[in-house]
Amino acid sequence: MTKRILQFLPISGIALFLLILPSGCQRPDPRPNIIFIMTDDHGYQAISAYGSMINRTPNIDRLAAGGMRFERSFCTNSICAPSRAVLLTGQYSHRNGQINNAVVFDSTQQTFPKLLQQAGYQTALVGKWHLKSQPTGFDYWNILPGQGRYYNPDFIEMGERKRLEGYATDLTTDLALAWLERRERDKPFCLLLHHKAPHRNWMPGPEQLNLFADEEIPLPETYFDYYAGRLAAQAQEMRIDRHTFLSYDLKLPWQMNTNADSLQRDSTFAQSEFNRMTPEQKAAWDAVYQPRNEAFQQAGYRGADLAKAKYQRYIKDYLRCVASVDDNIGRVLDYLERSGLSENTIVVYTSDQGFYLGEHGWFDKRFMYEQSLRLPLIVRYPREIRAEVNERDMVLNLDFAPTFLDFAGVAIPEEMQGRSLRPLLAGNTPADWRQSIYYHYYEYPSWHMVKKHYGVRSDRYKLIHFYDDIDTWELFDLQNDPDELRNLYDDPQYADVIAELKAELARLRAQYGDDEP
Secondary structure (H helix, E strand, O other), X not given: OHHHHHHHOOHHHHXXXXXXXXXXHOOOOOOOEEEEEEEOOOOHHHOHHHOOOOOOOHHHHHHHHOOEEEOOEEOOOOOHHHHHHHHHHOOOHHHHOOOOOOOOOOOOOOOHHHHHHHOOOEEEEEEEOOOOOOOOOOOEEEEEOOOOOOEOOEEEEOOEEEEOOOEHHHHHHHHHHHHHHHOOOOOOEEEEEEOOOOOOOOOOXXXXXXXXXXXXXXXXXXXXXXXXXXXXXXXXXXXXXXXXXXXOOOOOOHHHOOOHHHHHHHHHHHHHHHOOOOHHHHHHHHHHHXXXXXXXXXXXXXXXXXXXXXXXXXXXXXXXXXXXXXXXXXXXHHHHHHOOOOOOEEEEEEEOOOOOOOHHHEOOOOOOOHHHHEOOEEEEOOOOOOOEEEOOOOEEHHHHHHHHHHHHOOOOOOOOOOOOOHHHHOOOOOOOOOOOEXXXXXXXXXXXXXXXXXXXXXXXXXXXXXXXXXXXXXXXXXXXXXXXXXXXXXXXXXXXXXHHHHHHHHHHHHHHOOOOO
């Protein structure tokens, strides 16, 4: 009977008929699904859609080809746990309390998954959490404890800890796809798919072990940077040639380390990782790395040649980890297409912060310099977003929570400090959109010894204040000095620029309620 009636109803009548269907014949919820894919420490320089000269990422590029890629996407505090707290709360670190990795996240505060859940969304979190407290606001969660492990990692599923055999990136995707398969089909969903990779210590998966084996990765132009005029940069401990662990990071034999303290820490870390491997995994690993290690030792590298050789060890393993991420993103995109979900699912790809791939001689993040400040950000939603590159608008990870709520038709709480990206994604930049961004990093003294600092970045300039046990300022002209090598703060020609930026910095600190220090 229903079929016969529909045959004679005009389009508008069909719409009306569907609205008055009895409860047993409910129409699907029209609100978009959300899949938020976030990796850990994936620099935009390692994505070919961003013009990478050292890497190929066909599946991330595939996502970018169908959505909007942001060129000016930034984080508010370039370190893991704080970035994740900003994502959830839409608030700066000083407001949500997660100023560093040591703090336990207050999971009682408002987050966008809680609001989506209250609005009828199914919510799930799979992969890296790194906030110490138990996840809240999720119908299902299955997380890596702490930083997680690459091989045979433990997962905590709804409070129960289990060890799974396999590679973390593959397993995280397996768990996410399994949840998508068993979810309730009559509700929209929000899935946070958070990978450990390519976080330190960069252990490639079984299928990526031989990638780049016969390639020489180009050395960044600033690799041998001696930090003239940049006191905080001189004090850091994140140089590839000096501060990577030979075994844990570079997969070299422990015996090569002549520093007793470093040797003990290095060997302890490395053995903890390698002892998790099955005999088969270890055999495959040794078959690849033992010949490489023998060749490295026989080469007898010294000085600058040793620094260059360490870079090759670091960057190749890093890119191998990225390759596994890219492969698994392809699996997710394929699933969405097979299941008919592509058109009504917002897919976001980003990282919790940027990362140094040898620029300034570094690995890691933390500094307000471009490579760690800037995030990859790609958003695809065929029903509303055109394929486009946004080179003009400055966006923050602070904006993610309001954006998801906006698309879901949920009111954005006043305490959220970000703004919805939805107008930008439609190609319409509001007249009052931000013209500068504010940044504040707190974790010192700690790993890598990056000084506390805050700053402002405008269209052309960046002003940074390093404080606490140091009091120094840095100014960079990003147009003429994109590598941020020349500190112009003491140049009298830039006095007016400095005055303007300090005024803007004061305005932003007042706007966001940051009165420390």
